[in-house]
Amino acid sequence: MSDTVIRVENLGKKYIIGHQTQERYTALRDVIANGAKGLFKSFRNPKFKPVNYQEEFWALKDVSFEIKQGDRVGIIGRNGAGKSTLLKILSRITEPTQGSIKIKGRVASLLEVGTGFHPELTGRENIYLNGAILGMSRIDIKRKFDEIVAFAEVEKFLDTPVKRYSSGMYVRLAFAVAAHLEPEILIVDEVLAVGDAQFQKKCLGKMEDVSNEGRTVIFVSHQMSAIQSLCTRGILLKSGNLYLDSSSQEAINVYLEQAYTLADDIPLAERKDRGGSGKVRAYSIQILNIEGNEVSSLQSGKDYSFKVGYFNQTNEYLNDVVVSLDIFDDKSNRVLLFRTNFTNSNLNLDNKSGYILCNIENLPLAKGSYRLAIFFSHADAETLDYIEDAVNITVDGGDFFGTGSEGLPSHCKILATTKWSKI
Ligand SMILES: Nc1ncnc2c1ncn2[C@@H]1O[C@H](COP(=O)(O)OP(=O)(O)O)[C@@H](O)[C@H]1O
Ligand SMILES: [Mg+2]
Structure with missing residues (x-):
């Protein structure tokens, strides 16, 4: 079908854990996560020696779906469900172990790490570098330049190497670059959570604009309200498997239900x-x-x-x-x-x-x-x-108020004592 822009078939990604081979773009966060796995095992079994520990681990298994031009897809799932791994594969930052992936169109992504930023280059240089990677001409990038800088609010630091940026500035610029350089497919991982609430709102608005232009947006977030307002479709991952591919509302409902049972079922x-x-x-x-x-x-x-x-x-x-x-x-x-x-x-x-x-x-x-x-x-x-x-x-x-009133639980969750008078 001609309007399919991403087709993923039986995608699988295997990691060997407890083993110090590192992928080219392995994130600090991933290294920490690996370390945590070893430690966690050792906590459950005190005799366990993380050093000799080696295990195959499928972060994604048999995942298949299609995404059509203009779809706004929210990917949801618990920590470790495989969301970031899927986005890294779609962004060609890591190779799948199994399965195939076909993508039509230019992809810009904002991932937890491994954005296309070079730490030694300045903000200005990185904007040009990223534009070039996306296949844009210098003139086109120039046309977008001011818009990017204004959106990211980094005017004063344009000629500073990005390694000196605070994490908030870094994410703002990375988002601005990804969203403004006219990609056909925009992929955004949870990183937005780094920015402040106002900036998050601005980013959501920008993603909405991008999708209103008919571009495809794939978005990971733990904030169900953000998924609900931006996405029409929801893909729920569970332990590396595609558990549900449906409307964003239904995926959110199923996800929230699952969250409840997990806390009940597993010590x-x-x-x-x-x-x-x-x-x-x-x-x-x-x-x-x-x-x-x-x-x-x-x-x-x-x-x-x-x-x-x-x-x-x-x-x-x-x-x-x-x-x-x-x-x-x-x-x-x-x-x-x-x-x-x-x-x-x-x-x-x-x-x-x-x-x-x-x-x-x-x-x-x-x-x-x-x-x-x-x-x-x-x-x-x-x-x-x-x-x-x-x-x-x-x-x-x-009886919080001592009056027998429950407050209005359907309207408001937090209760406070107040004193009233007329003066
Ligand atoms: N480079 C890696 N090496 C080993 N395990 C990894 C690596 N990256 C991710 N994982 C593991 O794969 C699983 C899925 O991770 P991830 O895709 O980051 O999940 P999510 O983004 O849904 O929280 C996790 O258990 C994580 O620890
Ligand atoms: Mg993640």
């Missing part, structure tokens, strides 16, 4: 869908009421302790550890954060295992279903562990 210690270096691993979470008993459903306005069991897998004390419990509502919006650095309560973890307690008074969540993610980072720089959907939380009523 935290066995969950592999984690991020971070793995130096610390959360292995349990319990919610205790004021009497110290574990509870599975909560009441608005009551006091609770969240108790997280962790292993410190380094042989060192880790100082200045940020711990965050992030609460998401049933639409995957992050509605509430309990975070140590808000209250100058960062923790020092000794070199073994232990528990962390987070006490909250007057739970301000309205009736409803929530999911909680656990995040550990070191001095707010290195992510040690990140696990989404670590536990499901049900708030089934309560």
